[in-house]
Amino acid sequence: MTTQKPVFGKKTSGAASRRTTRPAQSQALSAKAEAFLQRERETRGERAPSGGGLPLPSTGSSSTAGGKPVWGRRVIARIVDELLVWGLLFLMFHDDTGRQLSVYIEAPMDSAQENAAGVALFGYALLWGCLESAYNIAMEASRLQATLGKMLVGAVVTDRDGGKPGLGGVIMRNTLGRFIANMVPFCAGYVMGLFRKDRRCIHDMMSGTMVRKRAPAALSAGYGEVFA
Numbered sequence: 292m293t294t295q296k297p298v299f300g301k302k303t304s305g306a307a308s309r310r311t312t313r314p315a316q317s318q319a320l321s322a323k324a325e326a327f328l329q330r331e332r333e334t335r336g337e338r339a340p341s342g343g344g345l346p347l348p349s350t351g352s353s354s355t356a357g358g359k360p361v362w363g364r365r366v367i368a369r370i371v372d373e374l375l376v377w378g379l380l381f382l383m384f385h386d387d388t389g390r391q392l393s394v395y396i397e398a399p400m401d402s403a404q405e406n407a408a409g410v411a412l413f414g415y416a417l418l419w420g421c422l423e424s425a426y427n428i429a430m431e432a433s434r435l436q437a438t439l440g441k442m443l444v445g446a447v448v449t450d451r452d453g454g455k456p457g458l459g460g461v462i463m464r465n466t467l468g469r470f471i472a473n474m475v476p477f478c479a480g481y482v483m484g485l486f487r488k489d490r491r492c493i494h495d496m497m498s499g500t501m502v503r504k505r506a507p508a509a510l511s512a513g514y515g516e517v518f519a
Contacts, residue, residue: 468494
C-alpha cells in the first residue's frame with residue numbers, strides 16, 4: 292500500500308480544477324488600425340465608441356449601403372437618367388414625335404394644327420414623366436437603391452440613417468416630392484441641397500430620404516487587411 296508524499300509549498304488534490312483562468316486584457320489597437328477605423332466612421336456616419344475599439348453602428352436601419360451625403364453626383368445622375376428615359380421614348384415614338392414637333396413649329400400661331408400638335412407633345416411629356424417616375428421607383432426601391440445614373444456615379448438612395456429606404460418613401464420622393472421640387476422657381480428645390488450639410492432637397496425632406504456615396508461592399512476585407 293503506497294502513501295502519497297506531501298508536496299510542501301504546493302496545493303494538493305483538486306487544486307488544478309479550482310484554478311480559474313484570468314481574462315486576457317484587451318490590447319491597444321495599432322496606429323494603423325485606429326486610423327482605418329476613424330476613416331470608416333467618417334465615411335459611414337458611425338458613432339465612435341467610448342474607450343476606443345470597433346465602431347458602433349448608427350441607430351436606425353441595419354443596412355450600411357450609404358456613405359457621406361453627395362450633391363454633385365446626383366446632378367450628373369439626374370441628367371443621365373432623364374436622357375435615358377427620353378431616349379427610350381424617342382425610340383418608341385420617334386416618327387410621330389418628330390412629325391408633331393414639325394407641325395407645332397411650322398403651323399400658324401393659334402391654328403388648329405398648332406393646338407393639336409401641342410396637345411400631342413404634351414401627352415408625350417406626360418408619358419415621359421410617368422415612365423421616369425416608374426423607372427426611379429423600381430430602381431431605388433430595389434436592392435440596388437439606385438437608378439442607372441446613380442450607379443454610374445457611385446451614389447445610392449437611403450433613409451436618413453443610411454439604410455435602405457422604404458417603398459412608401461421612394462414613391463413619395465418620385466411622385467409628389469419630385470413634382471413640388473420641379474414647381475419651385477429657378478430650380479431652388481434642388482439647389483437648396485447644395486447649401487445643406489446633409490445635401491437634402493425638397494423631395495428628400497418630404498420622403499425622409501437622402502442621396503449618399505455608395506460605401507464599399509467588401510468592408511470586411513478592409514478590416515482583415517488592417518487587423519491581420
